[in-house]
Amino acid sequence: MAQKLLLIDTDCGIDDAQAIMMALAEPTVKVVGITCCFGNTTVDYVCQNVVKVLSVCERSEIQVFRGACCPLVGGKNDFTDHFGTDGLGDVLEDRDSEVWKDKIQKEHAALAMIRLASENQGKISLVAVGPLTNLAMAVRLDPTFPLNLKDLYIMGGNMEGKGNMTPCAEFNFVMDPESAYVVLEEYLCPTHIATWEFTCRNTLPWDFFEDMVNQDTAAAKFMKLITSKCWAFSKTFGENNRDVHFGQGFVPYDSFAVAACIDQRTVTDSIQCPVRVELQGSLGRGMLALDPTNMLNKSHSASVMKSCDQTKFCKLLMASLNQP
Template identity: 30%
Template sequence: MNPRIPLVIDTDTAADDCFALLVGLLDPRADLLAVTMVAGNVGFDQQVHNALLTLELAGRLGEVPVHLGAREPLEREWRSASEVHGDGVGGLRRAETGHTTSDEHAADALVRLVREHRGELTIVAIGPLTNIALAVQRDPEFAANVGRLTVMGGSINGRGNITPAAEFNIYVDPEAAQIVFDAGFADLVVVPWDPTTLRDLVFDADAVARIAAQDTVLSRFFVRANQATFDFDLGAGLAGSTHPDSLSVLVSLDPTFAVSTGRYRVDVETVGELTRGATVFDWKPDAVPNALAIEAVDASRFFSYLSELLASEPTGAVVPEALA
């Protein structure tokens, strides 16, 4: 049997981030060493609550440390996406179990873990890239020592989801994103919003109903936490909710879920008035690539995987009364 993959998930925990954490917590190929928190989707304290709730549902609270990181972008005011996600978990509240977060800052934890697992650690960044940029700034060898960095962010074709030109994670902290893309990571994988998410990672009403029919604690959690995002995405003209964060963790564990990839030079617009946070994926033959973009994934296989994961009943789960 292959050894498990040492993993850190850097997250701004709302609905799909929660499901991404479940992949990292429950997939037997993953050795989730830490969760690091960054300002993004919803209020920071709410994000921390959501991460701890997810750890409880997976029966892993107290086993996987949660490190608090940047509460603001490097140079900008924080921009919420609460209009998309609500509170991120459908109003669920966790029981107070006495477990607390780590005193070690997320960026320091990232630097330490990369040193301890030099060349082997996979980091999956599914929120704004502030913590990753801070780690790059704190340790000149950080980028060279990371085994793989997977980033959920940007769009190959210039379509945004927070502005016409920018995807949310990059838009929130474009300066951090540019630092990361300039840092020299040897294995940097990008899961973009367009085209990959919009084509391959949308769960329509039928897909959600099939998950609901499983009637497990985790499937009930999925339906409830996902509802606000599902409703918002329908109102935005999509066919259902989107799940690039879950895919980002999964493809880090099993790259065969990707059926098309391309190497690009990726840069971020940091000064444009209309294009702040836009990503430029330079495809030209003379461009020097700095990232591998996931251009297409096996959508049916991805849905089957996540559906099977949500059908499981984790040992030691702490379940809110509303899901029991």
């Protein structure tokens, strides 16, 4: 059976690292490249983080491309320290080394996306787990680019107007609302969205997290290290959250999008409808609006995930750290 071809676009923080390792561990998948974007941290740290993950997993043959360092429109957005200032928990000791720079391809991420899709027409699944700036740049450079993709999987946005960066917007979309708008208006390939509420409503027990990171493998030891001092992986994180659906366990946000791409059976329910990203307003900017009755009169729709088969998902997660 031919392997699925995945192209991963990431702002590599801890959850991205977990998602990348899930793709690398899956025997039915071939990762054809990883493109980097600002988001959880600077794009240089993101590139360095991806190189580190590939090294840990002994997959350094996979090409890494540097992309956008700021949003499509306007100035740089402030980074958060949700996953540490470097995106990987501020625990790595080799941060002063610049060896990683030799591992980054000279080709810009957006151009690499266009080339890889053209060389593999209709075969590449693009998984985007950070701000969508590289994707917006690619479609602006080549409007036919999305038509060369097999499909698109996104972790980002929201389905109920609940946000984690603003009252109404999720991090990946609010970091570059214009790019999110462009992608969801102009990518006509089959599009699947794992929203923030979807991921948070499928939290996993901390006991499972402990079992996962305590496997005797290099990948598990690496994950245990980068989560060791990160507040986002504290069992007390979110205790004061008033919404009982959120913050009550381990949430591997980006892995949901990768898992859905690897095996669509991990998604047990979804809503197929037109969507649009709101660009106006102090509270609504960056919010993903669902339009089940198509009041926007759009010609295409997206599949927004609603529920997950946690047994299948946990199996993929456990396998992601069982390497090498």
